[in-house]
Amino acid sequence: MEVIIRPDEGAVAEAALDVIGRLLASKRGPVMGLATGRTPLKLYAAMRASGLDFSAARFFNLDELVGLGPEHPDSFRRFLRANLLDGLGAAEGAARFLDGAAPDLEREAAEYEAAIRAAGGIDLQILGLGRNGHIGFNEPGSSLGSRTRPKALDKETLADYGPDTPRFSVTMGIGTILEARALLMLATGEGKAEAVRRVAEGPLSSETPGSALQLHPRVYLIVDEAAASRLARAEYWRWVWENKWRVGQ
Secondary structure, three states, rough: OOOEEOOHHHHHHHHHHHHHHHHHHHHHOEEEEEEEOOOHHHHHHHHHHOOOOOOOEEEEEOEEEOOOOOOOOHHHHHHHHHHOHHHHHOOOOOOOOOOOOOHHHHHHHHHHHHHHHHHOOOOEEEOOOOOOOEEOOOOOOOOOOOOEEEOOOOHHHHHHHHHOOOOOOEEEEEHHHHHOOEEEEEOOOOHHHHHHHHHHHOOOOOOEEEHHHHHOEEEEEEEEOOOOOOOHHHHHHHHHHHHHHHHHO
């Protein structure tokens, strides 16, 4: 895991955009997984303004709330279109979305897994981090080998999203996420500091689903100073970032 500590949200977005730029330079048509929420908004704005060529890229969204159809104003599909895809220059039909209004959610989940495999797998999965350590809607206690499936939201997650949020979701599983070739997690603000500590430095545990990233060989965890405030090894991570150029010298 590479922990990258930047001064603020804007610098977090810049560092994340650099990871994406290097992916696009190495592969003409990468497959990317997209997270929703407030944290990636600056990154998504930077992607649209970057001039990078996303015309051959393909996309899968990480999760969706059950009962919200594609045109519902609170659906994650609408969020991703409004905040990223509609201004990105991606090809029509390049994105595959989970359908929270599907009549058979188990079948929807199985077909989603099949679609990811048919696309050749995900090259880079963008992730946020819940205050309780969740990734996607894999709440504490989720199996570290779980696949895309319906999942009930934890009360802490519901409190973050608001009182009218549906109680159920359909989400990529932790096992599904770990199959991506690279993972890019963003976390900002002091409210995420404890979750960041547990993900980067705590024990591997289903009680902190994001700690499963410790099992992956290529993870970029990019945080601002506030989110890094509880890291015991923060100075080490800063030194590594500043001295990466020395590798191979």
